[in-house]
Amino acid sequence: MSNKLIIFDTTLRDGEQSPGASMTKDEKVRIAKVLEKMRVDVIEAGFAIASIGDFEAVKAVANSIKDSTICSLARALDKDIDRAGEALKGANSARIHTFIATSDIHMKMKLQMTPDQVVEQAVNAVKRARKYTDDVEFSPEDAGRSDEDFLCRIIEATIAAGATTINIPDTVGYNLPHQFGATINALIERVPNSDRAIFSAHCHNDLGLAVANSLSAVLNGARQVECTINGLGERAGNTALEEVVMAVRTRQDEFSCDTNIDTTHILSASRLVSSVTGFIVQPNKAIVGANAFAHEAGIHQDGVLKHRETYEIMRAEEVGWHANQLVLGKHSGRNAFKERLAELGVEFDSKDSLNDAFRRFKELADKKHEIFDEDLQALVSETQVVDSEHIKFVSLTVIAATGKKNTATVTLNIDGKEKSMTSETSGSVDATFNAINQLLNMQVNLQLYSVSNVTQGTDALGEVNVRLEHEGRIINGQGADTDIINASAKAYIHALNKVLAATDRAHPHQV
Ligand code: KIV
Ligand code: ZN
Numbered sequence: 001m002s003n004k005l006i007i008f009d010t011t012l013r014d015g016e017q018s019p020g021a022s023m024t025k026d027e028k029v030r031i032a033k034v035l036e037k038m039r040v041d042v043i044e045a046g047f048a049i050a051s052i053g054d055f056e057a058v059k060a061v062a063n064s065i066k067d068s069t070i071c072s073l074a075r076a077l078d079k080d081i082d083r084a085g086e087a088l089k090g091a092n093s094a095r096i097h098t099f100i101a102t103s104d105i106h107m108k109m110k111l112q113m114t115p116d117q118v119v120e121q122a123v124n125a126v127k128r129a130r131k132y133t134d135d136v137e138f139s140p141e142d143a144g145r146s147d148e149d150f151l152c153r154i155i156e157a158t159i160a161a162g163a164t165t166i167n168i169p170d171t172v173g174y175n176l177p178h179q180f181g182a183t184i185n186a187l188i189e190r191v192p193n194s195d196r197a198i199f200s201a202h203c204h205n206d207l208g209l210a211v212a213n214s215l216s217a218v219l220n221g222a223r224q225v226e227c228t229i230n231g232l233g234e235r236a237g238n239t240a241l242e243e244v245v246m247a248v249r250t251r252q253d254e255f256s257c258d259t260n261i262d263t264t265h266i267l268s269a270s271r272l273v274s275s276v277t278g279f280i281v282q283p284n285k286a287i288v289g290a291n292a293f294a295h296e297a298g299i300h301q302d303g304v305l306k307h308r309e310t311y312e313i314m315r316a317e318e319v320g321w322h323a324n325q326l327v328l329g330k331h332s333g334r335n336a337f338k339e340r341l342a343e344l345g346v347e348f349d350s351k352d353s354l355n356d357a358f359r360r361f362k363e364l365a366d367k368k369h370e371i372f373d374e375d376l377q378a379l380v381s382e383t384q385v386v387d388s389e390h391i392k393f394v395s396l397t398v399i400a401a402t403g404k405k406n407t408a409t410v411t412l413n414i415d416g417k418e419k420s421m422t423s424e425t426s427g428s429v430d431a432t433f434n435a436i437n438q439l440l441n442m443q444v445n446l447q448l449y450s451v452s453n454v455t456q457g458t459d460a461l462g463e464v465n466v467r468l469e470h471e472g473r474i475i476n477g478q479g480a481d482t483d484i485i486n487a488s489a490k491a492y493i494h495a496l497n498k499v500l501a502a503t504d505r506a507h508p509h510q511v
Helices: 011-015 025-037 050-065 078-087 105-113 115-130 148-161 178-190 210-219 241-250 263-277 299-306 334-343 351-367 373-386 428-440 484-501
Strands: 006-009 040-047 069-074 092-099 134-141 163-168 198-203 222-227 389-398 406-414 417-425 446-454 463-470 472-483
Touching: 006 069, 006 198, 006 241, 006 263, 006 417, 011 025, 011 040, 011 263, 025 040, 040 050, 040 263, 050 069, 069 115, 069 446, 078 092, 078 115, 078 163, 078 446, 092 105, 092 115, 092 163, 092 472, 105 115, 105 334, 115 134, 115 210, 115 373, 134 148, 148 163, 148 178, 163 178, 163 210, 163 222, 178 198, 210 222, 210 241, 222 241, 222 484, 241 263, 263 373, 334 373, 351 373, 389 428, 389 484, 406 484, 417 428, 428 484, 446 484, 463 484
Parallel strands: 006 040, 006 222, 040 069, 069 092, 092 134, 134 163, 163 198, 198 222
Antiparallel strands: 389 406, 406 417, 446 463, 463 472
8 A cells, every 4th residue: 555645635626615715716826836835736726617717717726836736626517527627728737526426315315316327427427537637536425424335336336437536525524533434444445446546535524523534544545635724614624734744744653654745834825725715723723723832831831941842742843833034124125025925826917916016015014124924925915806806995094082982084996986985983993894884885794803913013914804794695805904994994895895706606516
């Protein structure tokens, strides 16, 4: 059995299915570049048939990444596979990932198909995908609740049809670690041609067991894990890439395989995904949470100072902590700025967008003397959304005094016309949002508002996240500024622009 564990990252596909986490084409390319630098083996860039935007995003990722295999999801339908094949044309190395549900409940209630029909459709899909690439992955959806004999039958048939990876999804996060590991072991033992494919685990986190189930699968012979940065994903999310990678790396005494991942990029990937999606990482999150390597209790600190390994099983540096050294300052030139951003995976498609970002950088450097990678990421996240916006933030004046009502005057550029509005309430943020609401008159419900600091110090950029609900759809917005009221206005406007741009897209679980 191979000692290489393949890391298949699905942040841009399954992660993006999380309500409110949708990403633009440019954001996907930026994240893909960091994943490539991290040496992720396979990047699932999207579900090409879902919408024109999804197709274009898969295509853009396929055209810009050279070292990782790029994958598109496709239901076991001709039209899905053709669309995936088309989107992946420019990839150096392309994979089509096709799937169909195999549990009794999904076959009867969702697909309304017999098991024989499901096997036939899966086999046809794999054969069709092989016309586009030799690298074809098949997933029996809801395998975690499927009959083992039926799984053996469909897996044998799809391997015979040309599938080179067999992915076992615990779609609803129902399995327990010993059970999921036993399933992987049984499938590898029982399927006669199992040696012709790599077995993979794809676990959801509904019971908080996605990482444990994935590791159990690896201990039982799986040689690919499907995961997302920060465990992003629908409901309780997917397997967290950083946790699986570090568990396998740290416990080499237990695992007979390892990944190729350059773990020093883990933290910057985590921060990028968090800032693009607005999904904040909880402080006590393993590996990438702010407290993951912080030792507060005196006794622990004493132990760590005397001998690090008394209380630490990993080095913070291994996953990118402490790497946020000062990178640029007020006197840095355009070239240094451009080069540093290229290292962070950001390239500008025109001179104008570079100039715009550089102007914002200079403005920021005037207010904040030390500029870190995280500041640059926040600044670029903002710059990249501006072009397509209907509503642009122009200015904000706030008058606040203890014991008095606060007044906010907001000026927006709405489809080319400048309009202003003043609102007075008890809080500055509330008055700002009220003024924006009066200018736009859009029917949205604010579900979440949160503020965090991008780096340390009172001159740090404040990052604001808002979550809106509009006609049943969840939309997140982010804004960063050294002034948190400005950041709040930008975040709210960012989300409102997304509401205006939202288009219908198919979900892979729809038939
Ligand atoms: O969870 C799941 O079943 C999936 C499949 C599409 C692989 O994401
Ligand atoms: Zn999934």
